[in-house]
Amino acid sequence: MDQGGAAESLLSDRVKINGVVKPLILTADGQFRWSDGCLAVEKQVLGFSVEGSKIKVRAIVDTGAGICCAGSEVALVRKSFTFQPLSDDLLSLWCEKLQNYLDSLGRPKRLFVIVNPYGGTKSASKVFLDFVKPLLEDANIEITLQETRYQLHAKEIVHSLELPKYDGIVCVSGDGILVEVVNGLLERGDWKTAIKMPLGVVPAGTGNGMAKSLLDSIGELCTPINAILAIIRGHKCSLDVATMSQGDTKFFSVLMLAWGLVADIDIESEKYRWMGSARLDFYAIKRIFSLRKYNGCIKFVPAPGYEACGEPTSAEGESTSEVISSEDGSDKLLVNGRQYGYQGADFDMKNLNWRKVDGPFVSIWLHNVPWGGEDTMAAPDAKFSDGYLDLIMIKDCTKLGLLALMSELNNGCHVKSPYVQYIKVKAFILEPGTRNDNPLKEGIIDVDGEVLARGKGTYKCDEKTLMAYEKLHINVDQGLATLFCPF
């Protein structure tokens, strides 16, 4: 038996496999090999347990064919491999070596899992039971489960969550719950440390843009199994957070903002929910044939290389609040005696290269990540933490041009249309106006799939929204949040 002296081997031994004594080796680069099999620990091994004098290694393997996992063409199946070391000492040694190797991978050990049983097709509880729970158990990850019971419940939960007890928060939901979690973390007094908590998302809503963006970035399908495997493997990446502010009211966005055509399609098509997913295509065609344009103005700070867009302008800062340091050292903001958490990126609004474009506009779309939903690659060049939002702007477009453009949203080629201006921005000001065919009607501002503001005469305009249909400031904090990612 070799305990690692030989090159590349952490442990090389003879063990019983199916009653026959065979050589087994664990290499320093994480290969677990025996005479008729091999597992790559990093990619395939989830965890192991001791059963009497045997060790059961639980893995996920690609069978290459056969049953599909939730639509995935790759047939991933859970498999276990059992072996019996020849003495108790060797059993302990194998456990130690395997555990040390798994520990060196920095995987999470305790996860707080939020399930929204009412999101999307109401499939989140089933996704949790079929994929999330069994795979987390295989990986020996301790689960604390909380189902959401009402809107904004997830935000409330993370407000008071004892974060040091967990290595990450997992949302089994659509994008809505992830956005609530980010907002909840950033509203905490200890937001600076809270927002470093790794966040995972397992697609189980109607809008699964973040899960799709993460998995598609390495060519994987957006399936619950691929998403939970990425979380178990524990790789992390940073994510830009955009702060939308109107005076002292803030909203923290991780996906997108839409105003004009895309917002109208997204929000007003709710009237046709009974049509299922066809409602979006149906309503898009309807909107294109009676196209609206909105007056207003946008100002932005372009990323290097995009300075030619728009006309030079200036932007006046609107900081009305004062950041104080509290006794516990956390930065809290005192506005009218009330304490807030994060207040947006530290930004000197005045001394930047602001540019301006005046309306009317057909559509303004700002994207933080490439995919807005599983079928919408809105911003093909968007990066998780480049510190910029991708602006997709349409001012003028023929109806046929728009139809062609919309049909390319699933592959991102719409940005090549001559009617589309596609640039990256660091900061953005939206001054939304009225419809240019009817000064009594205004528009809708859609942020991360929720209505941030509704103007006069819009669909459900009597419903209260977080912000008014007025000037809105947006700036980006590079890599503020952390995500579990598959790369």
Ligand SMILES: Nc1ncnc2c1ncn2[C@@H]1O[C@H](COP(=O)(O)OP(=O)(O)OP(=O)(O)O)[C@@H](O)[C@H]1O
């Ligand atoms: N128990 C509940 N009842 C009703 N709404 C809820 C409940 N729990 C959460 N919600 C709300 O459901 C919304 C959608 O959440 P989720 O992220 O799962 O899906 P989505 O794809 O973003 O949206 P949807 O599927 O509703 O179009 C969130 O805004 C959240 O506040």
